[in-house]
Every structure is written in structure tokens, then in C-alpha cells.
Amino acid sequence: MRGVHDLGGQPIDEEIDRAEHAQTFFEKRVDALMRLLSDPSRGVIRVDELRRGVETLPEKDYFGYSYYERWIHSIRLLLLEKGVVSEDELNRRIEGVRKRLAAESTR
Amino acid sequence: MSGHPHDHHSDHDPHAPVEEVEGPPSEHVLLEIALRELLIEKGLFAAADVTRQIEIMDATTPEQGARLVAKFWTDPAYRQRALADGKAAAAELGIDMSVAPKLVILENTARLHHVVVCTLCSCYPRAVLGLPPAWYKSPAYRARTVKDSRGVLAEFGTSLPDDVEIRVVDSTADCRYLVVPVRPHGSEGMDEAALAGLVTRDTMIGVTLAREP
Incomplete structure (x- = not known):
């Protein structure tokens, strides 16, 4: 069975958009996070594992997410699987960050 | 994690803004911040390591x-x-x-x-x-x-x-x-x-x- 990520030869006949696109801060931070987690000195996540997390995303997410959005969701999945963070503490932290940023933006 | 596919920029929209958009941060941005903070607190790496990694990336x-x-x-x-x-x-x-x-x-x-x-x-x-x-x-x-x-x-x-x-x-x-x-x-x-x-x-x-x- 062809995986959602396996695009070689697929009938996507649109023109290639060659516009240059500088990295956002979000993209750089996700990239840095993965580099740090996969560094041999830590060995928390291997590149193959990152790919498995990306390639098993539901099709609507695979094509709906941008490149690094796929990565951060794969990293989340792997850190939960490995028990590095728990779903509960992560969800609580996300809500905490949301409130903090909302408070900062109205300051 | 959910989110409507059109709520955020994607590979299909290379003209999406480079700078962080105004308004509430996306779920993806919140997720990255939350994970990074937790990993730093758990001692896997320091905030300075993230900065250093981005500097290396920018220099390559x-x-x-x-x-x-x-x-x-x-x-x-x-x-x-x-x-x-x-x-x-x-x-x-x-x-x-x-x-x-x-x-x-x-x-x-x-x-x-x-x-x-x-x-x-x-x-x-x-x-x-x-x-x-x-x-x-x-x-x-x-x-x-x-x-x-x-x-x-x-x-x-x-x-x-x-x-x-x-x-x-x-x-x-x-x-x-x-x-x-x-x-x-x-x-x-x-x-x-x-x-x-x-x-x-x-x-x-x-x-x-x-x-x-």
C-alpha cells in the first residue's frame, strides 16, 4: 500500500512554485528542537522515528499541515510514546502558555 | 490536536507571511513552546542550546x-x-x-x-x-x-x-x-x-x- 507521503510519480501536475520562503521563527525552533533531541549525546528521537510520526499522520493533516507543523506533531507523538512527557502535563502546559501569551498581548 | 486545514499556512501556500502572524498563536506554535519549555525544565537541554542550534543553522x-x-x-x-x-x-x-x-x-x-x-x-x-x-x-x-x-x-x-x-x-x-x-x-x-x-x-x-x- 502506498503511504500518504510517497509522492514520486503521483498525478500532481501543478506548476512548481519557486518563490523563496525565509524560515519563520517557529520553523527554526522546531528544527532546532529536533536537532537537539536527535543529537547522539541525547539520542531521544531518531530521524527514522520522526519520519514514522510524519508518515502516519492522517491524510488531511499531512496535506493540511505545513512541513514543520508535521514535524512538531511527530515530535509530540514520539515524546508521549517514550514517556518523556505525559499527555496531561503537556496539555496543562499548552493551556498555561496560551493564557500567558494572551496576557502578554493585551499588556 | 485539530484545526481546520485552512487556518494555518501550509506547503500549498508559499506566499504565507514569513513573520509570525498577528493574533492568537496557532495550536502548532503553542505546542512547540510547551514542549520546549518542558524539555528544558526536565534538563534535556538548555535554552541557550536552542539559540546555539539556530545560529549554527543560520551559518550553514x-x-x-x-x-x-x-x-x-x-x-x-x-x-x-x-x-x-x-x-x-x-x-x-x-x-x-x-x-x-x-x-x-x-x-x-x-x-x-x-x-x-x-x-x-x-x-x-x-x-x-x-x-x-x-x-x-x-x-x-x-x-x-x-x-x-x-x-x-x-x-x-x-x-x-x-x-x-x-x-x-x-x-x-x-x-x-x-x-x-x-x-x-x-x-x-x-x-x-x-x-x-x-x-x-x-x-x-x-x-x-x-x-x-
Whole structure:
């Protein structure tokens, strides 16, 4: 069975958009996070594992997410699987960050 | 995690803003911040490590690969070493290859032209070229390069004679490729620094040719 990520030869006949696109801060931070987690000195996540997390995303997410959005969701999945963070503490932290940023933006 | 596919920018919208958009942060941004904070608190790395990693990324540019190409053109012994072991040849130039996967150097000739793609994701020789351009990661480039390579090259303004074989190579997580273009006419006598200026990122991916001086 062809995986959602396996695009070689697929009938996507649109023109290639060659516009240059500088990295956002979000993209750089996700990239840095993965580099740090996969560094041999830590060995928390291997590149193959990152790919498995990306390639098993539901099709609507695979094509709906941008490149690094796929990565951060794969990293989340792997850190939960490995028990590095728990779903509960992560969800609580996300809500905490949301409130903090909302408070900062109205300051 | 949910979210409507149109709520955030995606690979289908390369014109999305580069700066963080105004308004509430997306779920993806919140997720990254939350994970980073938790990992720092757990002592896996420090905030300064993240900053350092971004600095290293920003400092890695296609100029590294261009230096390799220029030396490849001018130093026959180096050319042999590079063809035998691309990673060692890059390291010889002081490029940090410590965490890089295998690197294969592909030499173009008058009869053979290489183009690099990653049909499965976006595997790319980051250590020598920096981060890949958005189009390299696009579904259109990944899908079409293997079945319509001349059509893809034409979109980049590259047209090759019919008797030039085009060989498309598909990168993997464990093996990356760097294309050494044909040395252009009129570059005889140029030094390595000047030669490196004839080579761009796109040339080393294989979608364009080296500039004529």
C-alpha cells in the first residue's frame, strides 16, 4: 500500500512554485528542537522515528499541515510514546502558555 | 490536536507571511513552546542550546557546497577523494559533518546530468547546502521530478540537449546527494573563490547549470 507521503510519480501536475520562503521563527525552533533531541549525546528521537510520526499522520493533516507543523506533531507523538512527557502535563502546559501569551498581548 | 486545514499556512501556500502572524498563536506554535519549555525544565537541554542550534543553522549556507565544487574542479586528487567519500571530502574543508548522513557527490558531464529529489519527504544535504528551499519540499516537485524531469528543469529555465541523459536520484534519510555541475566555458584560469561564485544552491540540486563567467 502506498503511504500518504510517497509522492514520486503521483498525478500532481501543478506548476512548481519557486518563490523563496525565509524560515519563520517557529520553523527554526522546531528544527532546532529536533536537532537537539536527535543529537547522539541525547539520542531521544531518531530521524527514522520522526519520519514514522510524519508518515502516519492522517491524510488531511499531512496535506493540511505545513512541513514543520508535521514535524512538531511527530515530535509530540514520539515524546508521549517514550514517556518523556505525559499527555496531561503537556496539555496543562499548552493551556498555561496560551493564557500567558494572551496576557502578554493585551499588556 | 485539530484545526481546520485552512487556518494555518501550509506547503500549498508559499506566499504565507514569513513573520509570525498577528493574533492568537496557532495550536502548532503553542505546542512547540510547551514542549520546549518542558524539555528544558526536565534538563534535556538548555535554552541557550536552542539559540546555539539556530545560529549554527543560520551559518550553514550553500557557500559550503560551492567551495567543495570549486575544489573538485581544480584539484584532481581532491576530485578522486570526493567521488570516493563525499562526507570525508566535505569535512576536509572544515565543514562539520559530525551528525550528517552519507554524502554522495554526483559529477555531471557533457552526456549525463543529475537532478536530486526526495520523493518521500525532504532529505537534503543540509551540512553542505543549509536548509532546503520551499519548492524542494513541495508535492509538485516531489511528484513530478521522477516522471517529467525535463519539464521540471524547463520551469527552472534549464534546457538540455536530447542526447544528455538525465538521471534523477531520490534522497533518503541515510544518504544525501550533491551535484557537481559541468565546469562552464570561459572559467579557465579562475581561482577557487571565483569559481565558487558560479555555483548556486539550485545548481548543486541539479535544477540549473553553473553560470558562465
